Amino acid sequence: MSTPADSSHTSRASRTSRTSRTSRADLPTIAWIGLGIMGSPMSENLIKVGYQVTGYTLEQEKLERLTAAGGTAAASIAEAVTDADVVITMVPASPQVEAVAYGPDGILENAKRGALLIDMSSITPHTSVELAKNAAGKGIRVLDAPVSGGEAGAVEAVLSIMVGGEQDAFDEAAPILEALGKTIVLCGPHGSGQTVKAANQLIVAVNIQACAEAVVFLEKSGVDLRAALDVLNGGLAGSTVLTRKKGNFLDRDFRPGFRIDLHHKDMGIVTDAARDVGAALPVGAVVAQLVASLRTQGDGGLDHSALLRAVERLSGSPVA
Numbered sequence: 527m528s529t530p531a532d533s534s535h536t537s538r539a540s541r542t543s544r545t546s547r548t549s550r551a552d553l554p555t556i557a558w559i560g561l562g563i564m565g566s567p568m569s570e571n572l573i574k575v576g577y578q579v580t581g582y583t584l585e586q587e588k589l590e591r592l593t594a595a596g597g598t599a600a601a602s603i604a605e606a607v608t609d610a611d612v613v614i615t616m617v618p619a620s621p622q623v624e625a626v627a628y629g630p631d632g633i634l635e636n637a638k639r640g641a642l643l644i645d646m647s648s649i650t651p652h653t654s655v656e657l658a659k660n661a662a663g664k665g666i667r668v669l670d671a672p673v674s675g676g677e678a679g680a681v682e683a684v685l686s687i688m689v690g691g692e693q694d695a696f697d698e699a700a701p702i703l704e705a706l707g708k709t710i711v712l713c714g715p716h717g718s719g720q721t722v723k724a725a726n727q728l729i730v731a732v733n734i735q736a737c738a739e740a741v742v743f744l745e746k747s748g749v750d751l752r753a754a755l756d757v758l759n760g761g762l763a764g765s766t767v768l769t770r771k772k773g774n775f776l777d778r779d780f781r782p783g784f785r786i787d788l789h790h791k792d793m794g795i796v797t798d799a800a801r802d803v804g805a806a807l808p809v810g811a812v813v814a815q816l817v818a819s820l821r822t823q824g825d826g827g828l829d830h831s832a833l834l835r836a837v838e839r840l841s842g843s844p845v846a
Contacts, residue, residue, distance in 0.1 A: 561583040
């Protein structure tokens with residue numbers, strides 16, 4: 527990372543060398559807040575490459591999973607962050623980030639001066655900017671670093687991580703982020719990571735919707751769906767979305783990797799942010815409404831590939 531451009535992108539070679547390390551006492555200690563579908567495997571990947579991780583979440587079984595992986599469970603946020611060099615948060619939305627960050631029992635009141643706070647949640651850019659501003663007054667540096675890649679990407683440590691913040695904080699965080707993802711980019715100042723993540727969620731939602739419509743069209747046309755999706759994915763219509771979600775479509779397996787409820791939240795973020803800057807999102811607005819309608823039909827807890835169910839309903843097809 528010898529130039530500004532180089533330091534914004536981590537290489538596969540450097541990631542491989544770092545992830546081969548055994549446990550080392552000289553690594554920064556990490557507090558991890560939020561051990562959900564994404565947070566649990568991500569924290570475990572840090573433990574695997576030698577980091578000492580103390581975690582806190584509301585679910586006791588998730589704390590037990592962390593300790594089984596070699597981490598340490600904390601009884602509160604304050605206990606988790608007090609001695610940590612780095613604090614990482616991975617919670618559902620802006621209200622939860624604010625709840626864990628602020629107040630007498632929150633991160634800002636209990637983390638030590640000089641600590642680095644990396645928020646990997648998907649929240650509004652405004653929330654990230656305000657968090658960085660308030661943390662600076664406590665001597666705490668902040669990066670917003672939301673991710674893309676879903677549960678599989680978290681488990682496999684191949685996430686795309688889009689980062690907002692200062693270059694020196696990014697450089698310090700790079701070894702940690704390299705243990706979690708494959709593509710790690712500093713996108714600009716505070717809030718930039720969240721803005722890019724909003725664009726990511728727009729593209730993903732529109733892509734899933736297009737794939738869902740294609741699936742129903744192909745099935746109603748009597749085509750071998752598996753063969754059709756294989757050949758489509760080998761051409762210009764191919765995408766990471768289709769690669770990751772093809773099995774969901776074929777098997778009607780909508781167990782949550784990334785829930786409709788969360789994508790609904792993200793579509794609200796991108797539509798609000800686009801309105802603020804005067805960007806038109808005509809297709810995105812339609813897909814946002816389709817995601818919202820799926821929630822009202824009781825499918826909010828399903829994986830976002832369940833957009834297929836909405837297309838099936840509109841097409842008069844049986845809904846699995």
